[in-house]
Amino acid sequence: MPAITTTDENPPPFIPLSKPSAPLAYTSSPWQLLRSDFITFIHLLPSIFSIITPWRPWPTGFYDELYPSPGNIFSIFNHVILFITQGLFILSTPLWLLFPLWMVALYVFVFVLLNRLFCYCLNGSQGTFESNPAVLKHLGAHADEEWIFINGVAVGRHWMQANIDRLSLTFQRPVRGAHNRTAGILFDVIQCLIERTFDYCTNDVRICYEILRVAMLSPVNKVVLILHSQGGIQGGLIVDWLLEQLSQEKLSKLEIYTFGCAANHFNNPRVSAKPTARHPTASAISYIEHYANERDFVSRWGILHSINPLPAVAKSKAMKTEALAAAGGEVAIEAGKARGGYQGRVFQIPESGHLMNQHYLDRLFPLDKKLREVTLEEGGVWDMHVHFGDDGGEGGGHEEKFVRVSDARYPFTSFEINGKKGETSLHPPSMPVAAASNGELAVEIDVDEVWKMPREVAGLKVKDLSRLYMYVNGGSPPDSPVESRRSVTF
Numbered sequence: 001m002p003a004i005t006t007t008d009e010n011p012p013p014f015i016p017l018s019k020p021s022a023p024l025a026y027t028s029s030p031w032q033l034l035r036s037d038f039i040t041f042i043h044l045l046p047s048i049f050s051i052i053t054p055w056r057p058w059p060t061g062f063y064d065e066l067y068p069s070p071g072n073i074f075s076i077f078n079h080v081i082l083f084i085t086q087g088l089f090i091l092s093t094p095l096w097l098l099f100p101l102w103m104v105a106l107y108v109f110v111f112v113l114l115n116r117l118f119c120y121c122l123n124g125s126q127g128t129f130e131s132n133p134a135v136l137k138h139l140g141a142h143a144d145e146e147w148i149f150i151n152g153v154a155v156g157r158h159w160m161q162a163n164i165d166r167l168s169l170t171f172q173r174p175v176r177g178a179h180n181r182t183a184g185i186l187f188d189v190i191q192c193l194i195e196r197t198f199d200y201c202t203n204d205v206r207i208c209y210e211i212l213r214v215a216m217l218s219p220v221n222k223v224v225l226i227l228h229s230q231g232g233i234q235g236g237l238i239v240d241w242l243l244e245q246l247s248q249e250k251l252s253k254l255e256i257y258t259f260g261c262a263a264n265h266f267n268n269p270r271v272s273a274k275p276t277a278r279h280p281t282a283s284a285i286s287y288i289e290h291y292a293n294e295r296d297f298v299s300r301w302g303i304l305h306s307i308n309p310l311p312a313v314a315k316s317k318a319m320k321t322e323a324l325a326a327a328g329g330e331v332a333i334e335a336g337k338a339r340g341g342y343q344g345r346v347f348q349i350p351e352s353g354h355l356m357n358q359h360y361l362d363r364l365f366p367l368d369k370k371l372r373e374v375t376l377e378e379g380g381v382w383d384m385h386v387h388f389g390d391d392g393g394e395g396g397g398h399e400e401k402f403v404r405v406s407d408a409r410y411p412f413t414s415f416e417i418n419g420k421k422g423e424t425s426l427h428p429p430s431m432p433v434a435a436a437s438n439g440e441l442a443v444e445i446d447v448d449e450v451w452k453m454p455r456e457v458a459g460l461k462v463k464d465l466s467r468l469y470m471y472v473n474g475g476s477p478p479d480s481p482v483e484s485r486r487s488v489t490f
Contacts, residue, residue, distance in 0.1 A: 023306050026199070026265035026341045033197040033264070040305055050297045051354040060367055063166045064358040071158040078122050079154055082115065082184030090186065119183055122156030127207055129160050129177035131168035138172070141474060145222045146215040147175045150208050152229020152260070152298075152356065153188040155180065159356075166357045167226060170365045170374055172474030178208040180231055188230065195233045196264055201241075202234075209238045216242065216250050224471075225256045228356045229298055232261030240267055243284060255287040256344070257468050259360040262302035265341035266290075287467055288344030293359060294404075295352035307342050307406060347462065348404040349381055365472060374472045382463045403462050 024036055058064040065072060089111050096104045133139060149164050157179070164177040181204055182188055194200050201209070215223050227235040235256065242251065248271055258266075268285045292299035353359025364382070368375045376382050386405045463469050470477035 030198045040301055044297055044300055047297050050295050050352045053352055059362050060371055063162050065159055065355045066358060075156055075158050078118050079185060082118050086184050086186040123181045124157040127179055129164055131164040131175040135165055135169040136172055142173050144220050146220045147173045147224045148212055149175050149177050149226045150231035150234055151180050152231050154182050154185050156182050163356050166361050171471045178211045180204045192230050192233060192262055201237050205234045205237050208234055209241055212238055216246055223254050227258040229260050229262050232258045232263040236263040236266050251284045252286055254285050258290045260296050260299045260354050261290050262298050264306050266343050268343035289468055290344050290346045292348055293351045293353055294348050296354045298354045346406045350401045382469055384462050386460050386462055
């Protein structure tokens with residue numbers, strides 16, 4: 001099979017130091033990973049404010065992180081104080097050599113004490129949170145499911161409660177929050193680097209792991225894990241442990257959905273060569289989906305860089321693909337460089353912002369004016385057309401916005417293409433179809449008939465590919481036998 005090459009006519013991003021390295025395998029030397037992360041961070045630094053922009057509107061009011069409510073103002077004030085004091089503390093470290101040891105020790109002691117005090121004001125003493133039952137229309141519904149959320153950077157108790165209440169309202173399920181406690185923005189970022197590059201499980205990771213493990217061993221039929229930002233790093237580490245500790249029967253109950261994921265890998269090994277009725281996805285974890293805003297600084301530094309490197313490195317030798325493997329579109333990368341460490345379907349949304357409620361949930365699952373249920377109107381993200389993989393350039397030759405979908409590997413509900421009968425499979429795992437030289441995608445209709453379609457694949461939209469949307473307003477996706485499903489791989 002001919003090698004798949006990528007082209008990118010966009011100029012490379014701002015390069016203040018040196019060219020960023022291609023994404024390394026997460027099993028590479030942690031010092032190499034740290035260097036790569038730092039260089040990529042510097043490249044993306046000019047877009048740092050994309051984390052909080054747009055800062056308005058606030059369509060869901062007090063649920064939105066930047067809405068001027070007393071709780072939000074208190075959280076932001078504490079974070080500003082922590083950011084200033086932590087920044088000065090870090091910058092002052094070279095000056096410690098000028099003072100006696102006892103003065104330095106006293107200075108560090110006072111700083112740590114005050115830092116813990118402000119962090120306690122943000123976090124409180126709770127380790128877990130429960131969503132407000134008042135947002136549910138039917139108490140006791142979906143009792144056979146367990147929904148767990150792990151938050152990202154800088155989230156204290158107020159924003160944590162807002163996140164899980166918004167999730168509970170969106171999907172009409174009780175949501176438990178496993179709190180990744182904040183230590184302030186700067187120290188949280190340092191913690192991210194340690195967790196991500198050294199695969200180090202901090203105390204928060206260990207607590208969240210135990211919460212998830214207990215849920216997986218309980219009698220419920222389904223466990224849904226939702227991750228945001230740094231929570232994606234911690235969730236990836238937790239999954240690595242679960243894959244070692246639990247049976248396939250228990251693992252098959254798990255579904256994972258991430259938003260603005262900062263992790264550099266997400267494992268999900270295959271348990272069989274092809275889907276079967278017993279293992280409809282042929283993988284240990286049934287479903288994994290990632291949602292990432294394309295102009296979100298954290299997404300670009302995390303998941304988007306890990307699956308699709310920056311334009312400056314898109315042509316590097318390490319990223320030249322040799323073949324599209326038969327097992328669900330896995331890509332073989334020479335010299336052990338990474339893409340293969342990320343599993344799951346990735347939805348790249350052409351927007352900015354990193355905040356869980358304001359920039360992800362409000363955009364993907366807008367609420368009605370009474371803030372009682374999700375209203376999926378025409379023109380929203382769920383109604384956007386999808387393009388697959390890298391279609392050459394930012395707009396792909398299309399003026400309308402679209403959602404780029406990549407690394408799709410798992411079966412979903414079947415669909416039909418207008419004018420064609422029967423189910424459709426794009427690059428089925430048992431018979432992958434190479435990308436055509438004219439930029440079209442080969443689509444297999446049945447055993448004997450193969451035809452060509454544009455990359456929009458006859459008007460496919462996000463709602464046709466996203467499993468998460470099937471849970472909106474208390475809905476449930478069908479868990480039908482594999483024969484009634486179809487798969488999309490690239």
